[in-house]
Amino acid sequence: MRDETSEQPAPLRSGYTTGSCATATSLAAARLLLAGEVSEVAEIVLPKGQRVPMRLTFCRLLETGDGGESDESGEGSDPGRIAEAGTIKDAGDDPDVTHGALVFARVRLLAEPGVRFRAGPGVGTVTRAGLTLAVGEPAINPVPRQMMARHLDELAEQYGYRGGFEVTVGVEGGAQLALKTMNPRLGIVGGLSILGTTGIVRPFSCSAYIASIHQGIDVARANGYTHLAACTGNASEDAMRAHYGLPDIALIEMGDFVGAVLKHMKRAPVERLSICGGFGKLSKLAAGHLDLHSRNSSIDLEQLATWAAQHGADDALQAAMRAANTSQQALALAHARQVPLGDMVCRRALAVARDIVPPEVNVEMFAIDRQGNLVGVAR
Known part of the structure; x- marks a missing residue:
């Protein structure tokens, strides 16, 4: 110890x-x-x-x-x-x-x-x-x-x-x-x-983890898998396993390093790439962040409220979202008012991903809540 x-x-x-x-x-x-x-x-x-x-x-x-x-x-x-x-x-x-x-x-x-x-x-x-x-x-x-x-x-x-x-x-x-x-x-x-x-x-360097992500993609491709799901954690892996029936070899444990997955697609493309993560983490990707760790990027409640406004959120809902304690609370407030914030975040995250991966890679986004339920999808 x-x-x-x-x-x-x-x-x-x-x-x-x-x-x-x-x-x-x-x-x-x-x-x-x-x-x-x-x-x-x-x-x-x-x-x-x-x-x-x-x-x-x-x-x-x-x-x-x-x-x-x-x-x-x-x-x-x-x-x-x-x-x-x-x-x-x-x-x-x-x-x-x-x-x-x-x-x-x-x-x-x-x-x-x-x-x-x-x-x-x-x-x-x-x-x-x-x-x-x-x-x-x-x-x-x-x-x-x-x-x-x-x-x-x-x-x-x-x-x-x-x-x-x-x-x-x-x-x-x-x-x-x-x-x-x-x-x-x-x-x-x-x-x-x-x-x-x-x-x-190097203390707290990310090179070993990123190398293991690349290895995971390479091994899956070499064994004939053309549909991979890159997931931020166990709950998102379970969601993709249940949704698609993917085996473990096709589930890439990317943690916070979504950028490592997206950039590696340039050298090792697949037919379909499903990215699944917690709503808060995907909101960071939607804002353009490729490292989703809290030390390098933060959840922007102001930005979430602004996006919600573009889809019908009134001033009271926006104010409540800005004052929320967590992104999950902001998501719940939006969904209670039929504002599809999860889908909106996934669409913006998808746009960021498509700017990086080759056009032949079919990318899709899935957001989950803390219980592992799908709360947003974009294809």
């Missing part, structure tokens, strides 16, 4: 990705095999050139085999040995599901040059097409693979080793942690993905 956050303002602290953790631990384990050196800290170089030391929880020889056949590629190496190293993932101040998890790598020497990756306990396996990794591959993303391979190649050159490495990456408790991510929906089974493009976790 994280320490309680200080009440005093302070700069947000960055952390390191699971890809950086896997790189540091595989490097330390390989060094133990090649040089007999037990490391307490492993220094790695991130993709943009920063050098960072990562403290290890353990670095040890896991298994001594029977010696096996002689390794003709390395001097004094024993292909029967396996070494492992682990580190605690520190995500800084980012609310990362893997913060505090033990990430480890087990390394075995191979006669053939190169690096072979395997999924250890808590790391998933790809079972659906559409990701950057082939079906059957361990869910270790391309940049972490490149980071590990580069560090291991440099280590091999340093010690005159001409063989290769088998690297098994694991995350303690990763199978349970993965249930809190989109991995099951993406067809990544058995655990987490080893992620990272820069090696650094």
Whole structure:
């Protein structure tokens, strides 16, 4: 569990990705095999050139085999040995599901040059097409693979080793942690993905979530789904599942990042895109906001009253809507007077979306109330 956050303002602290953790631990384990050196800290170089030391929880020889056949590629190496190293993932101040998890790598020497990756306990396996990794591959993303391979190649050159490495990456408790991510929906089974493009976790950055949205769209398309529903949360997913009977793979959990969905349609279009969200969030999209989080956009009750006026709301209703505590209250006031505010908001949101997506994508909007009932539609 994280320490309680200080009440005093302070700069947000960055952390390191699971890809950086896997790189540091595989490097330390390989060094133990090649040089007999037990490391307490492993220094790695991130993709943009920063050098960072990562403290290890353990670095040890896991298994001594029977010696096996002689390794003709390395001097004094024993292909029967396996070494492992682990580190605690520190995500800084980012609310990362893997913060505090033990990430480890087990390394075995191979006669053939190169690096072979395997999924250890808590790391998933790809079972659906559409990701950057082939079906059957361990869910270790391309940049972490490149980071590990580069560090291991440099280590091999340093010690005159001409063989290769088998690297098994694991995350303690990763199978349970993965249930809190989109991995099951993406067809990544058995655990987490080893992620990272820069090696650094920026606090409260949105890049990982947006990447998972893009992956969800790509996987659905690769598996033949031409109608997708992008939803802001569980209630909107339930509404689309009930309305269309869509399977989970076609339901894209976009959260507040509707802009990420709409912009990705330019590179990965589908025949039909249904967008469903709470009325308040869709009112933000209707006003032109593509990030629906409260820190970046606000519900504008004045704007809602103005839109209602264009469809017959009198001065008293407009005043009541402006004084409402929530958008849901404003919606209820309008609907009680037969002013179709939900449909109006959906039509305006649809216009914003159509300005972004390619014309071949048939977009539609659905707004729901807090009970999950449809309160507005536009096609």
